[in-house]
Amino acid sequence: MNKEYLLITGASSGIGRQCAIQLSKQYNLILCARRYDKLEETKSMCKNPQNHLIFSYDLSDTENLETSLIDFIKINDIVITKFLHSAGTIGLQSLKLVDSDFMLNCLKINLVSAELIVKVLSSKRYNQSALDSVVFISSNISNMGAKGFSTYSASKAGLDGMMRSLAIELAPKVRINSILPGGMKTEMTKDIDANEEVSKRLESSFPLGQGKPQYIADAAEFLFSDKASWITGQQLTVDGGRTINISS
Amino acid sequence: MDIKKFEENLADILDVNEIHDDDVLEKFDEFDSLAILSIISIIGTNFSKTVSIQDIKNAKTIKGLKDLVK
Ligand SMILES: NC(=O)c1ccc[n+]([C@@H]2O[C@H](COP(=O)([O-])OP(=O)(O)OC[C@H]3O[C@@H](n4cnc5c(N)ncnc54)[C@H](OP(=O)(O)O)[C@@H]3O)[C@@H](O)[C@H]2O)c1
Numbered sequence: 001m002n003k004e005y006l007l008i009t010g011a012s013s014g015i016g017r018q019c020a021i022q023l024s025k026q027y028n029l030i031l032c033a034r035r036y037d038k039l040e041e042t043k044s045m046c047k048n049p050q051n052h053l054i055f056s057y058d059l060s061d062t063e064n065l066e067t068s069l070i071d072f073i074k075i076n077d078i079v080i081t082k083f084l085h086s087a088g089t090i091g092l093q094s095l096k097l098v099d100s101d102f103m104l105n106c107l108k109i110n111l112v113s114a115e116l117i118v119k120v121l122s123s124k125r126y127n128q129s130a131l132d133s134v135v136f137i138s139s140n141i142s143n144m145g146a147k148g149f150s151t152y153s154a155s156k157a158g159l160d161g162m163m164r165s166l167a168i169e170l171a172p173k174v175r176i177n178s179i180l181p182g183g184m185k186t187e188m189t190k191d192i193d194a195n196e197e198v199s200k201r202l203e204s205s206f207p208l209g210q211g212k213p214q215y216i217a218d219a220a221e222f223l224f225s226d227k228a229s230w231i232t233g234q235q236l237t238v239d240g241g242r243t244i245n246i247s248s
Numbered sequence: 249m250d251i252k253k254f255e256e257n258l259a260d261i262l263d264v265n266e267i268h269d270d271d272v273l274e275k276f277d278e279f280d281s282l283a284i285l286s287i288i289s290i291i292g293t294n295f296s297k298t299v300s301i302q303d304i305k306n307a308k309t310i311k312g313l314k315d316l317v318k
Binding site: 123124125169 | 263264265277278282
């Protein structure tokens with residue numbers, strides 16, 4: 001069997017980077033995102049940096065994604081056993097400004113790329129059917145609603161719907177689950193955080209206080225581990241109690 | 249759809265690098281109920297032919313499937 005790897009998209013920043021740092025203690029990683037320099041930075045923050053590979057790719061180019069990933073696997077002579085999809089674009093936009101290009105870009109990065117990657121990794125021809133576990137970073141908006149989030153929430157609800165169906169289609173070989181984080185400070189949310197009033201209001205809505213990427217990485221570690229070996233097709237909300245809080 | 253593209257689609261569904269006319273469908277690991285539905289869908293969409301699950305099973309080999317779309 002070739003050397004085994006865990007592929008992380010969105011590894012150049014935020015939640016994906018934190019997941020890389022924690023998962024590098026147990027796995028060889030492939031760090032994927034667009035910005036090569038930021039991926040190098042993540043790599044240097046990981047345990048055993050020399051063990052990890054970089055796959056710099058723009059996931060909005062869904063046309064060439066399958067062949068590029070197949071080539072990457074071939075050239076490096078490896079297999080990928082685990083996949084974490086953390087790449088995402090927030091696409092916060094009033095309905096008045098939504099158009100089809102905007103929607104398609106968000107859907108390609110958050111949703112389409114994830115399914116195409118699972119397709120390649122579960123194949124016998126290209127990856128020796130080596131895939132055994134997948135975690136999608138969805139969002140707690142997947143089952144909720146908020147102004148300006150129509151496209152983003154569609155992409156995340158789509159991701160979770162796809163997760164459940166693939167969990168059935170690929171069982172018992174592959175387990176697939178989603179983590180639904182609540183809002184936290186990363187590059188993605190810096191514009192929302194910059195607004196002090198909104199930021200304060202958001203902070204007070206988390207019964208367990210503010211979140212941080214580490215909480216999401218902890219959940220990902222669990223879902224990839226043998227301790228989760230009878231869990232598939234599930235949405236695991238990790239949001240400090242935000243979405244179950246109905247007190248006024 | 250030409251027959252070459254049809255063969256490529258079959259190789260994708262069966263997750264193998266190449267297929268041959270005398271390959272027996274039941275021998276492919278990936279030849280399951282979902283594979284059969286996928287083949288029916290390809291034939292329906294690209295060759296405007298309606299075939300049944302039984303037609304696919306009766307085809308037995310790759311050649312049998314190619315005969316279905318002739
Ligand atoms: N932060 C939150 O409050 C929050 C809450 C719920 C869910 N989430 C979800 O958590 C995931 C990670 O978000 P984050 O907060 O860590 O945000 P982030 O720091 O902005 O990270 C987003 C990551 O996605 C990558 N990415 C974006 N567009 C890409 C593209 N076209 N091709 C390849 N990679 C691309 C970015 O890398 P490059 O720019 O280098 O390409 C970056 O590594 C996302 O799926 C997000 O929806 C976040």
